[in-house]
Amino acid sequence: MLIFIERVGPLATVQDLGRQGWFDSGVGQAGAADRGSLRLANRLVGNPEDFAAIEVLLGGLVLRADGHLTVAVTGAPAPALIDGTPVGHASVLELNEGQVLELGLATSGLRSYVAIRGGIDVAKVLGSRSRDTLSGIGPDPLVAGMQVAIGPPPRTLPTVEFAPVPLPPDVLEVRACPGPRADWFTDPGQLFRGSWVVTADTDRVGARLDRLDGPPLVRSIARELPSEGVALGSVQVPPNGQPVVFLADHPITGGYPVIAVVLDADVDRVAQARPGERLKFVISAADSGARA
Template sequence: MIVIEKVGPVATVQDLGRPGWFHSGVGPAGAADRGALRLANRLVGNPEGFAGIEVLLGGLVLRARDTAVVAVTGAPAPATVDNTPVGHASLLVLEPGQRLRLGFTTTGLRSYIGVRGGVDVAPVLGSRSYDTLSGIGPPPLREGGFIHTGPQPRDWPAADQAPRADPPEILDIRALPGPRDDWFADPGALFAGSWAVGSDTDRVGARLDRADGPPLRRISSAELATEGMALGSIQVPPSGQPVVFLADHPVTGGYPVIAVVADADIDRMAQARPGQRLKFRRIAPTR
């Protein structure tokens, strides 16, 4: 058992989501940076889909009641165990009474804590993820609460640390044009110049501001009939400020989708802080 002594802006339980419920109006949710959660689980010897903790910006303090094996990945929040600095993306053993403290990260948005055995909460529709849009799943962590872990996996971790690459100054985000790029006077404007992540960004989506380059102009101010929305859809409202849909995106929408971010680049979009510059790079569909 682990005691939650302090919570920063927000911390939630996340696994790899609950696919297969679009017909009921429920999106998959899950970790915004799926690769970071997978890495945290691998470091502690869990299967990749076990539930962990997603921490926005940092500020979380945990105290072990029993011996716990943990790892912190994703955004590199400075971490200490009983005030001793510890490495990022490394295997950490907390003895009873020891505290893991996360400071506030200066790059990236979301850190992930993997706990050997996984976070043990009741699944909802097959997942332990909290969906901020619908409120489905375990509630966000609260000070004074507890984290219970599941049975210990048989396998022990094969590595005790993973390498980390610093993010580039300008993100290169691949995107597939369509399906509604014909609603724009010049759909190629999305791929010209650069964009900046705006202050209006959360697990639902990241709104972008034009940093340089031509604006996106729609041919008509009419609205589409409601249609399904995929993870990574770049939806453009009449303002011309595109929104990239992330983990808790709505399952339907009425604004045209000019392009869809490649699945492999979703995790990097989820870590982009307000002010982060990015460029979209056009890709062709794969067969």
Template structure:
């Protein structure tokens, strides 16, 4: 068992989501940075899709109520066990009564804590993920919550630390496929000119962007679109002209034109981008020619 002693701005339980429910109006949700959750789970010997904790900006404190094997990945939030600094992306053995603390992230936005056996809360529609848009899944964590831990898998951790880089703190270059509605814009190439910055109005639904340098996007067609499906990584442009890159809890339909779609391999990087961080889009034709 794990007792939650402190949370930062937001901490939720996440796995790799609940695919297969689009026809019922339910999105996939799951970890915003899928690669970081997968890595944390591999480090402790879990299946990649086991449920862990996603912590926004850090600020998380957990009390072990029995021996636990854990790993922390994602944003570079300094971690300590009973005040002793421990390495990022490393396997940690925490004894009963010890506290794992995450400080405030120095780069990146979301940290992931995996525990051997996984967080064993009841699944909803086959997933333990919290969907912040629909409210499906376990509630966001609060101090005093006690989280059950599942049975440890037969596979044992085989490394002590994974040599992975922290999320980039400078300008990001994000690869984008042309979208299905880029012809709705008089100057669609402007998406790839100059730089954008991540807005403070950003969450698990989407990374909202402000123009930093370069021309604003201008609609060439003034009509309204019928509601159509939205994919992870879709760059939707509302009337304000400020693009939104859809992330894990995105709506499954929408009525604003999609000017581009972020390459799946780059979605995790967008999910780790902090408010104020600059990014540039680069147009690609196919994943093999990115």
């Protein structure tokens, strides 16, 4: 079974849940930036949660079915149409041979996920079908004219027709713990006061932030660090005082101090924050006694 890519928007890549166990070789995990939305899309079509799907930046994807397909679109709510007829978000969709699925511009969020029953069947690289945009590892981004193979359908069947998804809040609250280099700043608690705004310089590597109210973060130690390991969700602060929240394709080492680490459960939400949206850091319950 194949799908034919007729059009793409700003970026469309194949993603699963990433490649594990290669940090010691200098290879990051990559995978879906919003793992929860990928898992949901796969569950809706009856796939195992780690099957590969298409991650679509802001919408604009158009694909045509080579045969009968069971499809779901989750994540950023891009309007979906089958042969021009609107269909539901986060619901089970059926395409017959020759029918076209089109995604419009997402009304909120950044990344939509298109899962197809059987999964995207491209070659694995180091155990994963994910595209790592930082290193260039994995399948090439999708382009118009490409044919993409679909794997055999699993034995499990879809068990629901749609999944209710809450609307995003006006201000995204993100839980975080103080990081290993919080003491490199004159007032590390400043991160948790006031609001930040997501800048246009944001991608799968990291969400870059600017201060919406109040002064930028100021270091108490001027020298730079030797490179050290950084985790998914690390909030790294370059000399300009504007933090970066590391996302799926982040480097595995870095030389700027990590002032905080976003809880794993909230990283997916940061990955859906689009430029101009407001973000507020909240100290996690485990660290409620920390200075803020």
